[in-house]
Structure formats: structure tokens, C-alpha cells
Amino acid sequence: MTLNMGPQHPSTHGVLRLELKTDGEIVADAIPHIGYLHRCFEKLVENVEYPGVVPFTDRMDYCAAMNMELGYVLTVEKLMGIHVNNRVRCLRIIMAELDRISSHLIAAGTYGNDIGSFTPFMWCFRDRETILDFFEETCGARLLYNYNWIGGLMFDVKPGFEKRLIEFIDYFEPQVDNLNKLLSDNFIFIRRTANVGIISPELAKSYGVTGPNLRGSGIKFDVRKDEPYLGYEDFDFEVPVGLGEYGPVGSCWDRYMVRIREVKESCKIIRQAVARLTPGDVHESIPKRVKPPAGEVYMRTECPRGELGYYIVSDGSTKPYRVKVKSPCFTVMSAFREASRGTMIADIIAILGSIDIVLGEIDR
């Protein structure tokens, strides 16, 4: 029969409509229908000046807003040829990695919720609260920051920020082991996720899947390592890859575990970035009036959900002519349809949780 996992559903991570053609409990086809959260981002920002576009980019992927802003800001800076100083670079990296941790905590917590374990959700959010407190004391907002500006940052961090941040990272790393003991190594969780939703490396490559979903299928590709930006080439971190420990490579467990391991790597990067922080002025390179030369530019960055790309066409005025966003979750939804054929309804939820979509980014 045709079952509609409608726009209002506790587990579809937003307003996604899945049309499931089922045969008993087995799913023959799962057709995603998107567009319920479309807010015309790309058309809207054609009427807003370049610095004013940053709050709009926040609202696309609201769980990882720092990274969305970073992608846009780096693209405009590439077009204008602005170089920022070391302090801005290090602070941008710290904020981006903190945001990556926060986003992966949401992914892990809500995934536990979907699978039926309600406790990791609360613990992940408790730790995420401290990260949001860091963001709030620095820029004033918890979720939608407008912190990365073209040419610099909105505010410098408060004195003592570095020390408190390192204290938090010291407290937080054992919590990840706690979470692993509770959820990731649990036999029932492994049974639910390890043989389910296999996205083979060939399928992932042919659909253009990126980010933790691609790395979960065994392919080691990370924009921070392969096309480094913002000084990532100087940082020492590993790129975790799904190894297929509990089943074929590319299962839900692999993708989930890649995210948990990436959290640990982000902690490493933050420690190195804090060590490299030099005093400086974060408003140094911010232009008075952002008027890029006419031209077009494409820049890609690694946001927590994959490879985020911004394509900006400028006609020389203060408002962009066209801003196109390549959203990582949009590409992975097509692979989802392939991966979910022949699974059970409970597995659909498991696969959807493991690819970690945010509808704001898919629909823009």
C-alpha cells in the first residue's frame, strides 16, 4: 500500500514528505517530496546588499549556521580579493569547528531518538548548551549568528574565552566516550543500523554525495584536506572514514560513527587553533562598502553536512546579481531513494536519520 510519511512527522527532521510504496513491511519505493520549507532564498537576496545576505545564509541550515555564513563570506572575499589576518582566520576556524561539533551532536541525539533511545538526545543537548553559551557571549545569539562578516568578524571574543574553551573541550571529550558506551556500542543499536541503508562507494560517487555520508561509504574526501581554505592546510587532523566494522561499508552505523569521530577531530583542531591565536583587530579588513567587481565566482567549503558551494554572479553593484547555493543535503536525498529500496519501514527512519538532513538547506 502507499503510506504517506507526511510533512508532519516526528522523525523526518523537518517538513519532508516521503511517499512509501510498501508491500507489508518491506518498502518498494520511497519518493521524497520536498519544497515545504522553500523560502526563496536565492531570489530574496538579489534585493539585499552583500553584508545583509549573511543573516539569510544563517537560516538555510539553521543547525550549522556558522558554516553557512563562512561559505558565503569566503566566496565574496574570493571575488573581492580580500585577505584577512591570522586572528580572524583562527577565530573563524574555532567557530566553524565548534559549530560542527554542535551540529553533529544534534545529529547523534536525534538519531538516538529515532532509533528509540531517548537519553542520548538529552545528554547531547546538554553539552551543546555550553557551546551555544560560547556563541552567545561572543556574538549575542545562540543559533543564527550573523558573526562571519565580509572581511572580518562581528565581534572579537571576550577575554578569557580561550581558557574557558579549552576547559570545555577537556570536559567534553570523555563525554563522547560516554555517548559511545551508551549508544554507539550498544548491540541493539548496531543491529538496527549496521546492515541497513547501504550506500556503496560507487552509488555515492555517482550521485555526488559529499561529507560524512561519503566518508561513511569509505571514500576519503574532505574539502578541508583536498582543497584547503582558511589555513586548514596547516592544521593536523585525521579524516575519519567508515570502515565497515559491523557489516558492509556504507551502512548507517558507518555514517553515524564518522560523525562521532569527526567530533573528536574537531576538538583537536580547536586546540590547535587556540594555540595559534595571535592578537589582532578583527575589523581590520572589513570594507566600508562592499562593491565587488563584476564577475562570477564559485567556492566550496566543508559544512557539517557535506560540501557546501556558493556561486555568486556580481554585476558590480552593491547587491548580488545571482547567488546560487549548492546544498549537500539536496544531493544526498536522491541517494536516499536508492538506498531505501527493499528495506523495512523502521529502516527508512534509520536511514533518514543517518544521512542527517536539514530541510532548511534542501529547500532553501
Added chain:
Amino acid sequence: MLSYFKDIGLGIITVLNSMWVACRHFFTRSVTLQYPTEKWTMPERARAKLFNKIEDCIGCSQCARVCPTRCITIKTEKRGKDEPEILASDGTPIKLRTYIYDIDMALCCYCGLCTFSCPTHCLQMTPAYEYSVYAIKDHIYQFAKEKPLSVRAPAEPTTASF
């Protein structure tokens, strides 16, 4: 055959492990704040309700120009040459009379761009976050105190025009 018993053993051990981890948390302190009685102290940079100290406003309309959602409505008129000169608190002479200065907090996206563009820093974001109202038009906050002399002000504030 052996994997059957191994699976059962592994299942029991990991479930007991998870239960032990959960049990430890039973005895840790909870992190809940009982909201109306216990409140979190907002950091000083917290971005919530906008406030404009209208005595310092020079009517430049930079805030309305920068706002991405066009939530600020400003209407100004030139002060006559015979009127006494007024200065803002940092000494800037105020040459325009601002007779309409409305901020629609329901449209505001709390980005803070307006506060950075204000030359006299009269527009600030305050940490006041408890201001729910029953009718959405009560979210339009009118800061202007002066009345226009030459222009007849419209009855209802219009959307941003500058």
C-alpha cells in the same frame, strides 16, 4: 552455532553497559533551570529587543538602509534655520527632525547590522527577551517623540521608505 551464543553474550554485555552508564547519570545533578523563578543571566552582547535612544538619533536612516528585512520605518524633515541647535550626547549636531521612527520587531531578524551602522550608537540591541504580546501589531515600537511641522504625518506607519 558459536556465533549464536556470542551474539547473545554480546547483547547482554552491551545492554548492561548502557544501563550502567545511564544509572550513573541518575545520581548527577540536573541542569534544568526552573524558568520563571530561576532565570539565566543573559550576556551583555545578547541580541534581543531593539532600543533607540531617540535623543541621540540624528535621522541618518543608515539603520533602515542596512536592515535586510526592512523592519525600520523612518520619516524625517529638515529642521528650520530658526530653531535652536540640538546636539546628540557625543556632540554631533542633529539637523533632521525624526517624526516617525518605527521598528517592527515581528519583522526583525535580530542580525544586529543596524546597531553597527548607527553613527551615534543610539540604536542598541538589549538583552530583554520577554516581550510577547497578544496582537502582532503591538510589536511595532514607536520611538519618535517629535511631531512634524511642515508635513502632515500619515495616520498609520507605512513600511520602510527612505
Added chain:
Amino acid sequence: MQSIAQLLQLIPKYDTLPEIWRLLIPILVSCLLFFALMALAVLFLVWLERKISAHIQDRLGPMYVGGWHGWAQTLADALKLLLKEDIVPDATDKLLFKMAPFIVFLGAFAAYVVIPFGVSSIVTDLNIGILYVVALGSLSVVGIIMAGWASNNKYSLYGGMRAAAQIISYEIPAAVAIMTVIIPVGSLSMVDIVNAQSGGIQNWFIFRNPFTFLAFFIYFIASLAEVNRTPFDIPEAESELVAGFHTEYSGMRFAFFFLAEYANMLLVTCVATTLFLGGWTSVLPGGSQLIPGPILFFLKAFAIIFVQMWLRWSVPRLRVDQLMYLSWKVLLPISFALVLGVGWLAVR
């Protein structure tokens, strides 16, 4: 029930009533008394669950309603549910839709009449006590299927079918585990089972021999599945099927399902206490009853309930086929082996 009959003799002109009333009234009064007791216990259990889950998750749970740690929260929720609009969707099978909560409720509450809470605190000591309890467990399946079908909603149908498959599959290991206790006792009556365990903690079935020790855990796991608790809460898997078979129910009808779930939970715990933990008998090896029977009974029952709630909040849920695998391929062979072991011990 004898004491209630004696109490009723004190009412003037009681003896002049026709015989049928003198038979019925003690039954009705004692049933109502136990019903009230169970309702109170269920209300307490809901509050306890919320508190335990909150503290495991580093938060506080109900704090406000009634003053001290929100003890009146369940009462307030039940009142709220009473006041809600009674929605019966148009396309449902109305008779089945309205009957289903009551049948599920019935399956949970009717079994309390044979649970021995104390030496003479039992409504009726049926000589087929434990068989009666197992039989009533199957009644709630009918109610769940009715709810799933009558709701005219594909999600509810899935929930109902899954619940039926689950409950029926897990009744068998549960019943076989119960058999391991019946074989040494030789009688199905609950009072006889408790009396066979009197004399201290070493006589309790859980500690008497390794077969019944394992049978306790088999029964515990199987009974979790009977009452649809995590890790077996597929029928009401909130994140998958919205709310499973009770999606379309609101207000008091939903309250009935909810209360029935907790009553069922208390029931299987009471049965486990009676069969394996010695019921109301004392812990001390001499057998002297320092704490009165009913209180000790409830203490033991709440210890098991605490473990059930703790398990719910630590462990994810099993998928339907894994659940079936567990029942038929793991629990059932093990419980058969245990019965063989207990039988061998008995004839040795």
C-alpha cells in the same frame, strides 16, 4: 474477601437481603477496592516514570503541580484528559473504536483479582490462578487489533498488527518460564506458589536453583514485550508511527490506553514478584515477618519496576524482525531447556 464479607455483616438488615445480593456485594466491594488501589498505584507509577526518566537525562521532571516535586502531575493530566473533546473520526468503525480501550483496560485490570498481596489480602484464590493471569494477557491483544483496525489509519493498522504479532510471540516464552515455577510447586494457585517460597530469601524461586534464576530473566524480558515497553515498544514507536495503534485516540479514551499500559506493567511485575521473589513473604532466613506483607510485596514490585523503567531509558528499540528472532529463536529454546532442567530436578 472474607474480611469484607464479615464487615458487611455489620450493616443493619444485611441478612435480610436475598442470597444473590449477599453473594454479589462482597465481590463488587472488594473488586472496587482493588480497582481503586490499582488506579492509585498506576497514577503513582506514571509520576515515578517521569521522575526516573528525568533524572537519568539530567533534568528535573515534574516539579510544580501539587508542590513537592510535582506529585499531583498525573492527577492534573488525567483531569485534563477528561475535559478534552471526545473525537471519534468519521470514517472509523465506531463500535470497535469505542470498545477497544475498554477491552485493553479489562485485560490489564481483571487479572488483579488473583494477585496475593498479603496473607489474606487477595480478592479470590482461584485454583487456576496463574493460568487465569496468562489467559487474560491475551485479551489485550484483541483490544489492540480492534484499535488498530477501527481507526481507519494505515499507521494504526501497522501498529496494531505489530502489537498482535509481538504479544502473541512473547506469551509463549513467558508461559514456559512460568512453568518452571509451577513444576516444583505442583499447583497453579497463586497462594500455594507464595507459600512454597516462605521461610526466607533462600527459598525464593529466583535463588532456589539456577534454572529458575534464569527463568526469572526470561520472564522479565518476555513480560517487557507483553506490555509494549522499550526495547519492545514497536507498537507505539513514537518516532516511527507517530503513536502506533492509539494515534487516533484522544481525551479519556487515550487515557484508558495509557493507564492500561501502566496497569499491565504493574501486573506483570506483581506476577514476577509472586512467582520468583516470594510474594509477600519475608526476606529473613527465619521467615519472621518484620515488615507487613503488602508493604514488602509492593517494595519488591517497585524494585522490578525501577529496573523496567531504567531499561526503557537506556536502550534503543528492536526492529520487528529482530524482535521475532529474539522471541522464537532465543527465548523459546532457552526456556524449553530450563523446563527440562527443572523437570529433571523434580524427578531426581
